[in-house]
Amino acid sequence: AAGVIQSPRHLIKEKRETATLKCYPIPRHDTVYWYQQGPGQDPQFLISFYEKMQSDKGSIPDRFSAQQFSDYHSELNMSSLELGDSALYFCASSLRTSVDNEQFFGPGTRLTVL
Amino acid sequence: GESVGLHLPTLSVQEGDNSIINCAYSNSASDYFIWYKQESGKGPQFIIDIRSNMDKRQGQRVTVLLNKTVKHLSLQIAATQPGDSAVYFCADNRRGGGADGLTFGKGTHLIIQP
Numbered sequence: 234a235a236g237v238i239q240s241p242r243h244l245i246k247e248k249r250e251t252a253t254l255k256c257y258p259i260p261r262h263d264t265v266y267w268y269q270q271g272p273g274q275d276p277q278f279l280i281s282f283y284e285k286m287q288s289d290k291g292s293i294p295d296r297f298s299a300q301q302f303s304d305y306h307s308e309l310n311m312s313s314l315e316l317g318d319s320a321l322y323f324c325a326s327s328l329r330t331s332v333d334n335e336q337f338f339g340p341g342t343r344l345t346v347l
Numbered sequence: 348g349e350s351v352g353l354h355l356p357t358l359s360v361q362e363g364d365n366s367i368i369n370c371a372y373s374n375s376a377s378d379y380f381i382w383y384k385q386e387s388g389k390g391p392q393f394i395i396d397i398r399s400n401m402d403k404r405q406g407q408r409v410t411v412l413l414n415k416t417v418k419h420l421s422l423q424i425a426a427t428q429p430g431d432s433a434v435y436f437c438a439d440n441r442r443g444g445g446a447d448g449l450t451f452g453k454g455t456h457l458i459i460q461p
Contacts, residue, residue, distance in 0.1 A: 266448055268448075268449075275436055276391065338383075338392070339390050
């Protein structure tokens with residue numbers, strides 16, 4: 234079965250640079266979520282989108298922004314990168330009309346800020 | 348505050364034994380709980396979920412118990428296998444569905460002894 238696709242899988246950036254992470258949800262899923270997981274930490278919810286509109290917001294820094302496109306893929310844009318932004322970034326997708334709106338996670342993008 | 352947490356960071360069990368992983372939550376409004384398994388370098392994988400109108404739910408080799416009186420959640424894994432080695436997170440979808448981000452608790456690292 235098709236899963237959530239994230240690209241790139243690994244990314245290395247310098248401080249103050251920008252980064253763009255991409256997420257391709259499972260086909261027919263209409264909702265995407267972004268999570269950040271620091272080393273040894275639990276995933277922290279950043280933001281979610283449903284039908285191209287922001288639907289929920291978590292602990293996303295003002296330096297980050299995201300959007301969902303007409304084909305339902307999503308991009309997380311990160312600017313003025315800081316050392317503390319080094320983490321795994323997961324995208325999850327779900328079908329909102331499903332009974333429990335189960336979230337399926339992608340493999341993640343490992344971002345390293347030097 | 349609103350948090351979902353686990354009691355132990357590491358749990359070591361013998362192969363073939365049953366494992367019990369515990370979780371405490373603090374938000375009385377929580378009505379939907381999910382257990383995720385995360386293997387090293389991978390995204391969280393859905394194991395089982397339960398709604399607050401249930402006390403118990405069983406899956407294949409896994410059982411989730413919910414005690415709303417003491418705000419306690421547990422995951423039981425029967426006949427633990429080497430492939431069960433992973434970090435286990437409980438998560439809370441506070442509004443029980445819709446496009447809401449999950450709140451994860453601190454993970455428990457399950458180690459299987461041969």
